[in-house]
Amino acid sequence: xxxxxAAKTTAGKPSGKDAGASKAKxxxxxxxxxxxxxxxxxxxxxxxxxxxxxxxxxxGMGLIGGFCHLYIGQEAIAVxxxxxxxxxxxxxxxxxxxxxxxxxxxxxxxxxxELTGRAxxxxxxxxxxxxxxxxxxxxxxxxxxxGGQVSLGTGLGLANRYRDNGNVAFVYFGDGAAxxxxxxxxxxxxxxxxLPVVYVIENNQYAMGTxxxxxxxETHLYRRGAxxxxxxxxxxxxxxxxxxxxxxxxxxxxxSGKGPFILEMKTYRYRGHSMSDPGKYRxxxxxxxxxxxxxxxxxxxxxxxxxGFADEAALKAVDAEVKAIxxxxxxxxxTTPEPDPSELYTDVYTETAA
Numbered sequence: 001x002x003x004x005x006a007a008k009t010t011a012g013k014p015s016g017k018d019a020g021a022s023k024a025k026x027x028x029x030x031x032x033x034x035x036x037x038x039x040x041x042x043x044x045x046x047x048x049x050x051x052x053x054x055x056x057x058x059x060g061m062g063l064i065g066g067f068c069h070l071y072i073g074q075e076a077i078a079v080x081x082x083x084x085x086x087x088x089x090x091x092x093x094x095x096x097x098x099x100x101x102x103x104x105x106x107x108x109x110x111x112x113x114e115l116t117g118r119a120x121x122x123x124x125x126x127x128x129x130x131x132x133x134x135x136x137x138x139x140x141x142x143x144x145x146x147g148g149q150v151s152l153g154t155g156l157g158l159a160n161r162y163r164d165n166g167n168v169a170f171v172y173f174g175d176g177a178a179x180x181x182x183x184x185x186x187x188x189x190x191x192x193x194x195l196p197v198v199y200v201i202e203n204n205q206y207a208m209g210t211x212x213x214x215x216x217x218e219t220h221l222y223r224r225g226a227x228x229x230x231x232x233x234x235x236x237x238x239x240x241x242x243x244x245x246x247x248x249x250x251x252x253x254x255x256s257g258k259g260p261f262i263l264e265m266k267t268y269r270y271r272g273h274s275m276s277d278p279g280k281y282r283x284x285x286x287x288x289x290x291x292x293x294x295x296x297x298x299x300x301x302x303x304x305x306x307x308g309f310a311d312e313a314a315l316k317a318v319d320a321e322v323k324a325i326x327x328x329x330x331x332x333x334x335t336t337p338e339p340d341p342s343e344l345y346t347d348v349y350t351e352t353a354a
Contacts, residue, residue, distance in 0.1 A: 071099035080243025147180030176207025237265030
């Protein structure tokens with residue numbers, strides 16, 4: 001099932017002369033990943049893809065209210081980076097967050113139920129798509145303010161440094177958020193105090209709908225830390241093994257006391273910015289070209305087959321298993337009760353004993 005041809009678009013690819021110096025290869029410390037790891041990557045990425053497809057359907061049926069930002073096309077980033085985390089490492093991201101939750105090990109039922117505003121949701125039905133949270137998974141949100149999570153994530157790094165616990169904060173944001181002022185205040189503090197933070201810029205090329213070339217004077221976003229002496233690397237965010245290899249190196253840099261590191265993941269989202277975005281700022285041909293030649297799941301499927309780790313039948317079985325999990329999550333999210341009105345008054349503030 002190998003797919004031939006090279007994409008004409010640069011979406012998801014390190015570009016120009018920087019590609020050779022910064023392109024990460026392989027996995028498991030830079031070498032070839034083993035069979036179990038690659039199959040786990042495949043299943044995790046497929047779970048995110050099928051989950052997001054079903055979330056889009058539920059949104060169209062009116063079962064999900066508010067905003068809903070899907071992660072379809074970017075699955076390799078959350079899955080690859082999750083594989084380098086150690087116990088206690090934190091994750092924080094923006095509002096395109098469902099994939100990060102699932103990669104972090106959160107229950108698909110609880111995530112889908114939160115999308116539909118149910119009491120069994122990850123945030124008791126109060127957070128919705130953009131504002132879920134799980135201390136058990138060390139997942140600190142889902143945040144709706146563009147770039148706001150970068151300062152919060154830097155604070156997580158400060159807490160790690162203060163506690164000397166050896167943990168790293170993985171802080172995700174997009175190419176649009178990369179232009180926000182608080183991002184650079186955070187960069188300055190993180191490098192000044194050598195905080196253990198890995199900043200992961202998910203550059204899907206368009207922010208809300210403006211091509212990066214029209215919104216950023218420096219389009220190589222991994223260079224954004226140069227004036228703060230923060231090293232950076234551009235990575236093929238459509239290749240889960242490349243993501244893992246780069247993530248391992250960045251996490252080791254931060255964990256060893258050398259301070260923050262910036263990873264720019266070149267990726268591409270297939271759907272609009274949110275479910276309400278018709279996406280008229282790009283052509284259908286461009287999207288189809290990326291789907292055909294750069295899809296992260298197809299890329300891994302081809303690799304699994306070429307290595308003899310799985311055949312088409314085995315991978316179809318994985319897909320069937322994942323589809324069943326997602327179908328159960330959707331039914332749970334549709335039928336489980338809504339929160340009691342009294343929940344409006346809980347979790348508002350904390351009282352401490354005198």
